[in-house]
Amino acid sequence: MFAIIKYNGGNVNSVQNALNRLNEKSIITDDFKLIQKADKVIFPGVGEASSTMKLLKEKNLDQLIPKLTQPVLGICLGMQLMCGSNEEGNTEGMGIFDINVKKFPSENIVPHMGWNTISGLKSSLFSEISEGDDFYFVHSYFCELSEFTTSVCDYILPFSATLQKDNFFATQFHPEKSGKIGNQLLKNFLKI
Structure with missing residues (x-):
């Protein structure tokens, strides 16, 4: 069973719909015991980082998530909130x-929205996914490149995809909105 963490993030139903397409059962919840099990x-x-983090703290989810021992997948803002400063x-x-989340330079077209390619694939998430495959992105902030980077996207500058x-x-792009290639990534996460 998948637990999709419930908070004010706007794409929880899209994620559940993507799992339904893969015939995977899931629940949307903020219940500690259900998430742990x-x-x-x-x-x-x-959503927006500071208001979302405030809500996570009110529900103590900011304490629970880092202590989880099963596979955890952060998506977009979820990925960014798993990082350090934002x-x-x-x-x-x-x-x-332990990396920073920064705003794209304001003189460029922001947000980064639409399909873009990724490269430098270094994760079991990328089984049957190739260099140069496209995923769907919507974001104005990015995670710096680091030792934890397992793929890179280039928009204005290279960042951790x-x-x-x-x-x-964690993925900066939205696998649940990335068609067949996004479904493949979710299938790969199922196998971990």
């Missing part, structure tokens, strides 16, 4: 990935 956890996100609202994240550390995986 889940085989896998997805931490989705569409320039959006001067927000401190959960620090699972995906991260991995121990049982924690």
Whole structure:
């Protein structure tokens, strides 16, 4: 059973619909016990960092998520909140990935929205996915390149398209909105 973490992130239903297409059962919940018992956890996100982090703290989810031992997949804002400092609202994240989240330079076209290619694939998430495959992105902030980077996207500058550390995986793009290639990534996460 998948647990999709419930909070004010805007794409929880899209993630559940993507799992339904793969015939995977999931629940949308903020219940500690259900999240801890889940085989896998997805931490989705569409929203603003500081208000979302405030809500996570009110529900103590900011304490629970870093302690999870099953595979966890952070998506978009979920990925960014798993990092350290975030320039959006001067927000401190959960620090699972010790890297910074920065705003794209304002003189360029922001947000980064639409399909873009990824490269430098270094994760079991990318089985049957190739260099140069396209995923769907919508974001104005990016995770710096680091030792946790498992793929790179280039928009204005190179940034981490995906991260991995121990049982924690994260994607800046939205696999649930990335068609067949996104479904393949979710299938690969199922196998971890």
